[in-house]
Amino acid sequence: MSKPEGLHKQAVTMRDVAQAAGVSQSTVSRVLSGTDGTMLIGEETRQRVLEAVAALGYFPNRHAGSLRGQKTMMLAMMIADIGNPFYHPMVRAVQDVAHEHRYDVMIANTDHTYAGERLFVESVIQRPVDGVILVPYHMGKADFDRLIARTGAAVAVLGQHIDHPQVDTVYGNDDQALFEAISWLVHERGHRRVGLIGVTNEHSVGVRRRSAFVAALRQAGLAIDPALFTLGDWTESSGYRAAQQLLALPEPPTAVFAVNDLMAIGAMEAIQSAGVQVPQQMAVMGFDDIPQATWVRPRLTTVAQYPAEMGRWMATALFERIQGEFDGVGRRFEVKCRLCQREST
């Protein structure tokens, strides 16, 4: 009775194909999906159907399949900031793997906020997908339970933020790598006052890296000066401001460690603008090894992570679950970080 004013005109449906081929719609469905082992289709009709499909340029409407409870052929990916180059190879890798499986990828930014993360979860509840890839900073186990219970999607996660029995995890040994990096800075390079550009404690990864930083200083027998701890929000400009703060100190540090490269690059910019030489007067070190770390001068010493590998791992783990090849307890995969010694230290 109701004729929906086609905002989306689906000119050619399965019924059209059926009519053109002189068969029923269900036959067309069976020819195309083919997965119905018990059902046999005559070779002649199969050909007629395939010809009609080609002639009409038919494509299946995936909204229908999604509604029917089939695969949605879609992945959702949540990252913190699409402007951060660290995520690009990851997104890239996920998209590549997805396309191999003829999947599409929906992407959302959270801007590192909890509100953004919850919005993402609600979005996925409203439009269920087959798989979800997350880089969570705030979400708790309850949020994951809800996500999984309501959508039934396979879930893969980056980072040690969460440990959930049903989600696969890939993470770097960042705390250990950071510990070693600071130790190297102290012992090999002789720095005794090292400033930190960290993030607020709302980010569990910030807490972990800060602890590793403190532990390294402690182990080296150095004093912990609260004035040397500054905060940023992962962006280049926040690194710039944090470095200014450190430079303004009565007794500035001789080295600055930023918990990501963007902030390190911003810090270097600030330090050089102030007429302070890097690394002679002040060394700078970052984390991630984004490509831009080698574009700046001096080239940035940093701790490399391997986002492409991480993304590929998450995506393949996801598809193993989607295709039912694996459904055990969440796997954990560690990608080792590596110190990249360059010119800024």
Add this chain to the structure above:
Amino acid sequence: MSKPEGLHKQAVTMRDVAQAAGVSQSTVSRVLSGTDGTMLIGEETRQRVLEAVAALGYFPNRHAGSLRGQKTMMLAMMIADIGNPFYHPMVRAVQDVAHEHRYDVMIANTDHTYAGERLFVESVIQRPVDGVILVPYHMGKADFDRLIARTGAAVAVLGQHIDHPQVDTVYGNDDQALFEAISWLVHERGHRRVGLIGVTNEHSVGVRRRSAFVAALRQAGLAIDPALFTLGDWTESSGYRAAQQLLALPEPPTAVFAVNDLMAIGAMEAIQSAGVQVPQQMAVMGFDDIPQATWVRPRLTTVAQYPAEMGRWMATALFERIQGEFDGVGRRFEVKCRLCQREST
């Protein structure tokens, strides 16, 4: 009869809410959408329904609405390379506008290939969305006709590549800006041998920029030396290789212009590695003004584009069409480029 094995478990549907509130499912629909002006709902039942919604934590299944031909609450965006920082503010702006409208964004890479672009169109045909944003390099009018005819989606496009009556377009005056940039390089800076790092003629934007380049040289009365024309593929590494090629020339240019910043940065890397001073011995100039242009040393002289503004414009134009506020012929919006004079020239 058929019980689809719920890959996606939608625990709570509208029917559940209806049952909990003791009304029919259609009443729930009317309470929630509310858009049905002719239909009145008793205040008491409205409350009962809303309470049931809250109690059950109901969210609408958007796959169903999409199938029914309603809005899909989804945008699709096609860009060439998610690794190119030029696109990030654009993606960002689109996502921000979309989220204001409670829309999600599906993103696809084409890697600058026609195959990638066609794949995207097919993907959108199979899963219609309300709006499409494209950065096309190869697609022709026929592809756009097909896209629009098959999906009925609103379309917005970046660049002058296509001019279609039904699509809104935003573009920079890149040819003019490039002409002026080269003229500036020649007249103000005195360069008489300028190398070009361009792209193949398959990219219409490459052709246009190359023409502008040639025109500027002609107008300056300079000879056109084919050896000074090299090709890249928009990536940093291709810029590196192209610059090596120019350096190897018997008579190398005194300035190099790359049609985007990534290639310019790659070129600068190559030039400096070869022990040639930038800009004293060889000047470098790019196009786009990505943030990284000010990270490198010397800072890159370039022609600025404003991708965030471009993205915002495309997105708002799209929503004007989606919401029926506009349905006239495709609008065109020019975003002026601007020369950013820095240290590399």
Add this chain to the structure above:
DNA sequence: CGAATCACCGCATACGATTGCATAAACAAG
């Protein structure tokens, strides 16, 4: 030669939400 088997295919229903139409209740007017 009648019945059982088999290969092939169509009918009908369901997924969840929207919406035109029918309908029930309540009330007013004649």
Add this chain to the structure above:
DNA sequence: CTTGTTTATGCAATCGTATGCGGTGATTCG
């Protein structure tokens, strides 16, 4: 008491696809 009108709600069809089950014609077997 009948008829008309208003108000609030339910029924049922629909979007495009998947699938259990029943049906039909042909072949085979006892």
